[in-house]
Amino acid sequence: MTGALRVVAPGLMTTLQDLGRPGYQRLGVPVSGALDQLSFRAANLLVGNGPGVGALEIAYQGPTLSVDADSVRIAIAGGHAPIDILQPGGEVSRSLAPFQSGRLVGGEVLRMGALTGSAVAYLAVEGGFDIAPVLGSQSTLTRAAIGGFKGRALQAEDVLPLKQAAVAERDECILAALDLAPPKRVRIVLGPQDDHFTPAGLRTLLTSTYTVSPATDRMGMRLEGPPLEHSSRGYDIVSDGIALGAIQVPGNGLPIILLADRQTTGGYAKIATVVSADIPTLGRLAPGASIAFEAVDIAAAEAAARRLARDIAAMAANVASVRRPSDIDWKRLMAENLVSGVVSARESGEG
Amino acid sequence: MPSAPQPRFLPAGDTALIVEFGDRVDWHLSALVLVLAQKLEAAKPTGVIEAVPTFRSLMVHYDPLATSHADLQRAIAALLPGLEARSIAGRRWRIPACYDPSLGLDLAEVGRRTGLSPSQVVERHSQTSQLVYMMGFLPGLPYLGDLAEAFALPRRENPRLKVPSGSVAIAMSMTVIYPQESPGGWHILARTPVPLWQMRKAPPALLAAGDQVTFAPLSLREYERMLAKAAAAELCLAPEGPQPQGRGA
Numbered sequence: 001m002t003g004a005l006r007v008v009a010p011g012l013m014t015t016l017q018d019l020g021r022p023g024y025q026r027l028g029v030p031v032s033g034a035l036d037q038l039s040f041r042a043a044n045l046l047v048g049n050g051p052g053v054g055a056l057e058i059a060y061q062g063p064t065l066s067v068d069a070d071s072v073r074i075a076i077a078g079g080h081a082p083i084d085i086l087q088p089g090g091e092v093s094r095s096l097a098p099f100q101s102g103r104l105v106g107g108e109v110l111r112m113g114a115l116t117g118s119a120v121a122y123l124a125v126e127g128g129f130d131i132a133p134v135l136g137s138q139s140t141l142t143r144a145a146i147g148g149f150k151g152r153a154l155q156a157e158d159v160l161p162l163k164q165a166a167v168a169e170r171d172e173c174i175l176a177a178l179d180l181a182p183p184k185r186v187r188i189v190l191g192p193q194d195d196h197f198t199p200a201g202l203r204t205l206l207t208s209t210y211t212v213s214p215a216t217d218r219m220g221m222r223l224e225g226p227p228l229e230h231s232s233r234g235y236d237i238v239s240d241g242i243a244l245g246a247i248q249v250p251g252n253g254l255p256i257i258l259l260a261d262r263q264t265t266g267g268y269a270k271i272a273t274v275v276s277a278d279i280p281t282l283g284r285l286a287p288g289a290s291i292a293f294e295a296v297d298i299a300a301a302e303a304a305a306r307r308l309a310r311d312i313a314a315m316a317a318n319v320a321s322v323r324r325p326s327d328i329d330w331k332r333l334m335a336e337n338l339v340s341g342v343v344s345a346r347e348s349g350e351g
Numbered sequence: 352m353p354s355a356p357q358p359r360f361l362p363a364g365d366t367a368l369i370v371e372f373g374d375r376v377d378w379h380l381s382a383l384v385l386v387l388a389q390k391l392e393a394a395k396p397t398g399v400i401e402a403v404p405t406f407r408s409l410m411v412h413y414d415p416l417a418t419s420h421a422d423l424q425r426a427i428a429a430l431l432p433g434l435e436a437r438s439i440a441g442r443r444w445r446i447p448a449c450y451d452p453s454l455g456l457d458l459a460e461v462g463r464r465t466g467l468s469p470s471q472v473v474e475r476h477s478q479t480s481q482l483v484y485m486m487g488f489l490p491g492l493p494y495l496g497d498l499a500e501a502f503a504l505p506r507r508e509n510p511r512l513k514v515p516s517g518s519v520a521i522a523m524s525m526t527v528i529y530p531q532e533s534p535g536g537w538h539i540l541a542r543t544p545v546p547l548w549q550m551r552k553a554p555p556a557l558l559a560a561g562d563q564v565t566f567a568p569l570s571l572r573e574y575e576r577m578l579a580k581a582a583a584a585e586l587c588l589a590p591e592g593p594q595p596q597g598r599g600a
Contacts, residue, residue, distance in 0.1 A: 022412070025403045026388075027556050028486040028530075134550065144490045144531050146550065192361035192369050215512070219534070236505045236523070238376055239487060239494065241403040241410020243367035250536065251508035265405050265487030265494075267506060267522075268536075273364030276415060298420045301365035305415040 003069025003165030005125070007158040008109060011063035015218075016129060016148035016160075017122075017260075018054040021137035025264040031244070032139035032147065033260050035218060035283025036120050039078035039180070041312055043124035045319060046075030046101045046173045054131065054138030055124040056154070060286065062112025062121070063154060067104045070166035074110065075101040077175070078121030079284070082113040100174045100322070101126075103167060118180055118284035127164035141261055143219065171321040178315070182281055185294035188247065188272040189301050193237060196269035197249070201229035205247075205271060206293055210255065214287040218261040220248075221282060223291065227253025228271060239267040245274030245282070257282060277304035355432040356383055358408075360424050365415045370427055371408040376496050376525060380407040381484050382436035385560065387427075390434070396426035404560070406484050406494070441483065441561030442590035446528075446543055448477070448519050448566045449574035454542035461521070461538050465501045475499055476540055477566040481526055483558050491530040491548030491556040495564050498524040510536035517542045519566065526564075541566065544577035545588050557588070 017040065020033025034040035034057055041051050056063070062081050076083060076098050083096040088107040096102040096110065098121070104110060115121055131138055131149060140148025149158060194202060210225035228249050235251045242248070246258045248268040257274060258266075259282065274282060275296065285291065296304075361369040370387065373380040381404075388404045391411065398418025403410040413423055450473040452458050462469045481495035503524045511534060514520070518529045520537035527537055530547035543566075547557045558564070569577070580586040 022400050024490075025401055025412070026486065027490060027554070028488055028492045029490045143533055144548070146490065189362050189364050192363050192371075234505070238374055238406050238523070239485075240369060240371070240405045240408045241363070241367065241412075241487075243363035243410070243412070245364050245366075250506075250510060263488040264403055265410075265485070270363075273362070273367075275364055276366045298362055298365055302415045302419055305365050309416050 003072065003162040005065045005072065005160045005162065006068050007154050007156055007160070008064040008066050010154040010156055010158070011058055011112070012061040013059040014063050014154040015057050015140040015142065015152075016054050016131060017057040017139045018137055019052040020260065021135050021139055021141075021147065024135050025241075028264050029135060029146070030141055030144075030261050030264060032137070032141045032218075034122065035260050036078060036118065036122070036280040038178070038280040038308075038312065039118070039120065039284075040122045042077035042099065042175055042178055042315060043075050043122035045315060046077065046099065046175055047073050047124045047126040048173075049124055049126065049128060053124065053128040055122045055128075058112070058115070058121045058123060059119055061114050064109060064111045066109045067106055068159070069106055069162055071103055071105045072162060072164070073101055073103050073126035073167040074123060075099070075173070076112070076121055076123045077178070078180070079115030079118030081115045081121065084111045085109070086111055097174075099176065099178065101172045103169060103172070119286040120283055125162060126167045127162065130161040130163045143261060171323050173319050174322050175315065175319050180284060182285060182289065183278065185292050186278045186281065187275040187296045187301065187304065188293050189275060189298055190272045190295055191270075192240070192273075193269040194271050196230055196233045196235065196237065197271055198229045198231045201231070201253075202271070204228050205255070206295055209290050209292045212285050212287050212289045212291060216287055218259055220259060220262065221257040221285070223255045223257070225254070228255060229253065230269065233269075235269050237267055237269050239265045242266050242270070243273050244276065245279050246270045247272045247274065259283065275301035275304050277301070277308040356434055358431070360427075362420060363410065365420070367410055367412045368420055368423060369408050369410050373407045376406045376484065376523070378482065379436050383434060384409050386437055387430060387434060390430045391427065394426070394430060396423060398423065403487070404485055405487065441559065441563060441593075443563045443592050444558065444588070444590050445565050445567050446545055446588065447569045447573070447577060448541040448543040449569040449571055450477070450541040451571045451574070453571065454515075454518075454574070455540045457520070457538035458540050461502075461504065461540060464504055467501065472540065473568055476502070476521065476526070477568050479565070481564050483560050483562040483564060484525075485560050486556060486558070488527070489530055489533055491558070492527055493547070493558040493562075493564070494525055494527055496525040498526065500524065504538060506536035507538065510534055514539065515542065517544060519543055541568075542574065544569075544574055544581045545586060546581055562590075
């Protein structure tokens with residue numbers, strides 16, 4: 001007995017991602033992986049997976065998937081969207097809340113609408129997808145047709161094999177109070193080529209508000225706003241390595257923040273690097289969103305990384321179990337918890 | 352006997368740092384970088400995820416939960432005394448490429464900017480023996496050099512969102528070959544039908560740092576014929592031989 005999810009409608013840009021493919025950058029292989037690793041980890045946590053199991057990254061518009069398996073447990077975390085469960089006849093029988101796991105049975109269809117609150121969401125299945133890793137990762141790099149499902153974004157009629165053809169009935173899980181709101185200022189560490197910019201250029205970066213361009217993708221977030229002035233050293237450098245979050249500035253002066261699918265090396269001067277703790281935030285920003293920057297030193301960036309790691313570790317303690325998912329008033333729960341903090345397993349009457 | 356090199360350590364956020372030996376394309380700097388990469392791999396300092404060699408610098412990616420910029424910089428500095436540039440033996444390749452203006456999209460512009468006729472550009476570019484300094488930017492993409500000073504053009508001010516797969520492009524007296532369609536800012540002179548990255552092969556990359564490359568100009572008809580063979584996985588390019596030993600610093 002094998003199980004699968006069949007793609008009825010793929011959404012706008014749905015790809016299989018995990019925590020990425022480090023270790024091959026010297027051959028020119030980008031790292032890839034989930035843009036928003038916080039939401040990605042939340043989705044896996046909710047279905048009981050380990051933190052790095054491949055999940056579907058959904059951008060802007062959700063997919064419609066039909067269950068070709070005895071049963072499957074699904075959780076979606078990240079941007080909010082209406083998620084309807086349809087009977088084989090096409091009638092909506094119930095809905096699945098974001099940040100909550102649910103068990104679907106063969107013939108049912110999950111239909112997800114447009115995302116709000118974040119550009120991305122992650123759909124994890126219990127046990128993961130039965131898709132062979134490439135160079136150690138299930139992440140999709142569409143630009144090079146590497147990894148994921150046939151190296152590309154999902155299309156209608158794709159059949160995604162599941163590791164588990166059936167899942168046990170059990171209490172479902174719910175996670176509240178995950179703060180996905182964008183910060184007022186994204187933290188950056190200046191360098192490595194901040195000396196290729198004039199003092200005015202640096203000031204422009206730290207005092208302006210930029211807008212995320214529609215030309216943004218998984219490789220880079222292009223920003224619109226005041227151009228940054230290069231010094232006499234110019235925008236062109238002899239190619240060097242590119243870190244996650246590097247802000248490169250080509251000749252037109254407009255910054256590009258390099259994200260998960262970034263090139264391994266490049267030759268435009270990089271004025272600064274977004275701190276690792278703020279990378280998941282960037283993944284959530286949709287075109288049209290505003291972004292401003294704040295310079296911090298490396299020690300502060302490293303402290304922020306440790307804080308994010310602690311928040312991620314604490315996420316598991318905020319998962320509550322739900323005996324009968326239909327009894328949960330998600331809106332009320334969210335509203336209360338946004339005010340009062342997190343739900344502990346004890347408060348929600350574990351089991 | 353050179354003394355211990357004194358590279359600059361540059362910050363790249365809290366997950367990477369750069370060990371910069373210089374700011375130019377230079378065989379000596381490149382060799383220092385590759386030797387440091389080998390020493391780093393052997394020493395395995397705590398928290399290092401991977402190191403990426405480039406022409407003149409080594410980018411070291413690290414886990415900020417396992418180490419810090421300061422600790423890692425100290426560990427790398429300890430590897431520098433006695434670091435010497437050594438030569439790297441590579442293979443010699445003659446890679447077919449079509450310089451027809453329908454594929455070499457910037458050939459005419461490069462001619463104008465260098466003061467050369469298109470046929471002079473083709474001749475000088477194809478006949479120069481170039482070293483593979485490094486792989487980067489995309490899976491299997493080689494950076495080759497050096498070309499004559501006349502080809503020291505900066506990259507395009509506005510990178511193209513889509514450069515066709517196989518494009519052979521120049522900037523700053525160097526050549527890159529795009530293994531697949533990609534954004535890119537270099538000036539496109541030609542296109543090769545030879546696949547540079549094939550996942551089913553081990554290693555998947557055709558070229559490696561240290562190889563020597565010249566280009567064999569093709570007519571449009573020959574290009575199309577070879578492209579069809581490549582699509583049927585029947586195109587197999589072999590190196591002409593090993594590079595003569597002892598390329599001097």
